[in-house]
Each structure stands twice: as C-alpha cells, then as structure tokens.
Amino acid sequence: MSAAAPFDPRAAAGSQPLRCTVNGAAVERAVEPRLLLSDFLRHDLGLTGTHVGCEHGVCGACTVLVDGEAVRSCLLLAVQADGLAIETVESLAPGSAELHPLQEAFRAHHALQCGFCTPGILMTMVAFLAEHSAPTEAEVRLALAGNLCRCTGYQNIVDAVLAAARSRRER
Ligand code: FES
Ligand code: FES
Secondary structure (H helix, E strand, C coil): CCCCCCCCHHHHHCCCCEEECCCCCCEEECCCCCCCCHHHHHCCCCCCCCCCCCCCCCCCCCCCCCCCCCEHHHCEEEEHHHCEEEHHHHHHEEEEEECHHHHHHHHHHCCCCCCCHHHHHHHHHHHHHHCCCCCCCHHHHHHHHHCCCCCCCCCHHHHHHHHHHHHHHHH
C-alpha cells in the first residue's frame, strides 16, 4: 500500500475526510460520500485482494474485517469506516514466503479453484475462528452460508477450516 497522501480538504471539494487504519497503517484521504468501502480499498488503495462480485451484499466476496468483525465492504460507505480499523486479505500472510495458517490449510486441502470467493471466505473464517476454537462441521457450514462459491462444492473449504482450527488448538 502506498503511503498516505497529505490530507487537504480544500483540494477535494464535495469530498469528506476519512481517517482509518487499513492493515495496521494509518490512512487519511478525502473521499466522495457515495464511495463504497470495497471501491475505496480496491481503487484508492490498490488492495485488489478484496473481490467484488454482486455488489449488493449477497456473495460475500468483498468481506473484510472492520474492528475485527466480518463485514461486506460493498454494503458500507467508505466514510462510514472513519475512525475504524479495516483488515483485508492482504493482512493475513506474514510475508511473501509465508502463508497465514488458514491460507495454508486452504492450500493443503485444495479449498479453492478459481479463487474468486476465497478472500471473502478467508476473512469470514478468520473472524469465525477467533470466536470458535473448536467448531463442529455444522457450525462451519452455517458460518459459510453467506459466502457463495460456485466452484468447489464447499466440502474442501469445510475440511480446511476444521483442519486450521485443529492445528491452532494443537499449537
Ligand atoms: S460483492 Fe459484496 S457481497 Fe457480493
Ligand atoms: S473457488 Fe471459484 S468461486 Fe469459489
């Protein structure tokens, strides 16, 4: 992510100030009030890991964490994120050579095909696993109900989430 541009409200007539943190970095911008958070992340910040599918809250592809809660970023205006902490899929892997344990489990269990749904599912499951250290398969399936995947049939996603929960308990 590029460094935050100096904030000059006079240079942004019709815009509103937005100050938040994105993946731990302070962000300060002037944005149009109608700008969606998903478009702000993708177009203003270049964080294209957040995918946009339906743009009306159905598919879950755009899910990010807002103050630790899984939220559909196409249903939030960017200005509504003022003062909040946003985390996108780019925040998960600790480095280019290392995956987040949940990403590792997805890789090991072949839990993605085209990958379009994957960022949203990962962010949804990160929030879910933070509150459910030993989920049942039924709980995982219920938690996944708001994330549509047209490729996988879900079984491998469920297996990956259960495996990630198991290995986290064993660590
Ligand atoms: S793009 Fe946001 S829920 Fe589908
Ligand atoms: S892997 Fe293709 S939509 Fe889920």
